[in-house]
Amino acid sequence: MNTDITNEAEPKLSSSGKWTALVAAILGWMFDGFEMGLFPLVARPALQDLLATASTTANEGDVGLWNGILTAGFLVGAATGGVLFGWLGDRMGRVRAMALSILTYALFSGLCGFANSALMLLVLRLIASLGMGGEWSLGVSLVMELWPSQSRGWLAGLIGAASNVGFILIAVVGVVLNSIVGSLEAGLRSLGLGEATVQMLMSNGGWRILMMCGAVPALLVFFIRMFVPESEKWQEEHGKGTTSHWATRDLMGVLIGAVGPIGMIYLWANPIAWPIRIIGSILGLVIAAVGYTYPVMRYIKRSGDGEVIRGAQGYSVQRLMILGAILGGVALLGTWGGMQWAAPWADKLTGGTNPNAKAFTQIALGLGAIVGTIAAAVIGHNFGRRITYFGLCVLSLATTLLFFLSNTAYNTSFLLTGFLAGTMAASFFGWLPLYLPELFPTRVRATGQGFAFNFGRILAAAGSLQTGALMQYFEANYDKSYPYACSVMSCIYIVGMIAIWFVPETHGQEMPE
Numbered sequence: 001m002n003t004d005i006t007n008e009a010e011p012k013l014s015s016s017g018k019w020t021a022l023v024a025a026i027l028g029w030m031f032d033g034f035e036m037g038l039f040p041l042v043a044r045p046a047l048q049d050l051l052a053t054a055s056t057t058a059n060e061g062d063v064g065l066w067n068g069i070l071t072a073g074f075l076v077g078a079a080t081g082g083v084l085f086g087w088l089g090d091r092m093g094r095v096r097a098m099a100l101s102i103l104t105y106a107l108f109s110g111l112c113g114f115a116n117s118a119l120m121l122l123v124l125r126l127i128a129s130l131g132m133g134g135e136w137s138l139g140v141s142l143v144m145e146l147w148p149s150q151s152r153g154w155l156a157g158l159i160g161a162a163s164n165v166g167f168i169l170i171a172v173v174g175v176v177l178n179s180i181v182g183s184l185e186a187g188l189r190s191l192g193l194g195e196a197t198v199q200m201l202m203s204n205g206g207w208r209i210l211m212m213c214g215a216v217p218a219l220l221v222f223f224i225r226m227f228v229p230e231s232e233k234w235q236e237e238h239g240k241g242t243t244s245h246w247a248t249r250d251l252m253g254v255l256i257g258a259v260g261p262i263g264m265i266y267l268w269a270n271p272i273a274w275p276i277r278i279i280g281s282i283l284g285l286v287i288a289a290v291g292y293t294y295p296v297m298r299y300i301k302r303s304g305d306g307e308v309i310r311g312a313q314g315y316s317v318q319r320l321m322i323l324g325a326i327l328g329g330v331a332l333l334g335t336w337g338g339m340q341w342a343a344p345w346a347d348k349l350t351g352g353t354n355p356n357a358k359a360f361t362q363i364a365l366g367l368g369a370i371v372g373t374i375a376a377a378v379i380g381h382n383f384g385r386r387i388t389y390f391g392l393c394v395l396s397l398a399t400t401l402l403f404f405l406s407n408t409a410y411n412t413s414f415l416l417t418g419f420l421a422g423t424m425a426a427s428f429f430g431w432l433p434l435y436l437p438e439l440f441p442t443r444v445r446a447t448g449q450g451f452a453f454n455f456g457r458i459l460a461a462a463g464s465l466q467t468g469a470l471m472q473y474f475e476a477n478y479d480k481s482y483p484y485a486c487s488v489m490s491c492i493y494i495v496g497m498i499a500i501w502f503v504p505e506t507h508g509q510e511m512p513e
Helices: 015-051 058-094 094-114 118-146 149-179 179-188 195-227 232-240 246-269 276-305 317-336 339-349 355-384 383-404 412-438 442-480 481-488 494-501
Strands: none
Touching: 015 058, 015 094, 015 118, 015 149, 015 195, 015 246, 015 339, 015 355, 015 494, 058 094, 058 232, 058 276, 058 317, 094 118, 094 195, 118 149, 118 232, 118 412, 118 442, 149 195, 149 355, 149 412, 149 481, 179 195, 232 246, 232 442, 246 276, 246 317, 246 442, 276 317, 276 355, 276 442, 317 412, 317 442, 317 494, 339 383, 339 412, 355 383, 355 412, 383 412, 383 481, 383 494, 412 442, 442 481
């Protein structure tokens, strides 16, 4: 990979270079979706395995609570990783940072297959999620900077679709694993593994094998380092010396910022009074917001520009980061507080008697998501960013309520309404890669949109904790844990319907330089 600084006399990036970068980014997003799709498939059997004792099976309420904790931990890690690797992308280049992010999430996802407790699974998944959060913003920055503005619509659609192809791919792997479980056990024994090891690997649907498959994306790193060109726009900023204003010591703010959401997880994972939980959660969000924006604030001060660093329509970078985080938070909370629970709900409705129910549910959601992400990006590109986002919120609320309140059994109607709900809930992930890069100038783009998208994950983490708490309440009082809890969480889309009118409209405008 050539990372030499370019100048005006040098030729522009070749067409093959742009396509190579796009292929690498698409594969990165696809495996990102692959990794995210892993956990809905393995969460319930993994926790049933890890929370069980020698004499008792795991309590369903504990499984639901830990599922919420693990989901929240993933989202906190992804939010932290979005800022951390976004910082690296602005400091050392998009390509090298993207390779590091993929290596991080691939290796630690694979290691999750060796977890021997729910706590260990939480730690490994949290580290893996650092890389997942970083890869999204870096890939988006790289591609949007290499390709012309008229390509933004279909590029954003590809970004969202690629992630959901990975989401479907891991579901297919799960179906295949279920069909060959007997042969796989025999194959493991033929390798000389002891009976205890084979039983451990294949227990509860072979969830450990699925998690180990998460290490596969590490191979993509070699392709990225050898063939993918660096962003010319980043190289220009590097040549001006602006990248040197990023300082490693500023990352201490990110570390401190992560303490806030981690504290939120602790509050909701333990029997603590509600007033303390609410006050602590608000404090945790404030700590995270201050800590995660600290590197950008220090960069602005160090560069000597102060408030001069502005993005779309003259909005300050700080303001755009907060507004973007709200928009991303609505989309992520709607997904992680609602539709991500669809596969475990399918498993519960079948009583665990249909091993493919989770996988087919995920495939239905993923197919819908591919349609939704492409459509949202194209519509947003042609008709305006704000009106498109508003419409997505309206339709997402309607289809999510339809899915959770109209189904009482796993059947064809369940999958069809899941397809519709998946189409709308995931559509934002075609809209966000279209809109967020248009808000920030090149020198803070990766960090700015990394914060905007990934701070939304902290809001979603708070929401997933509420989903877990609501599930316990509705299970005890109405025997309707999944549908009632997820329906309540879907009301977040109402916030999005309001917030979208406070952000700049970027339709038809060039990205800030």
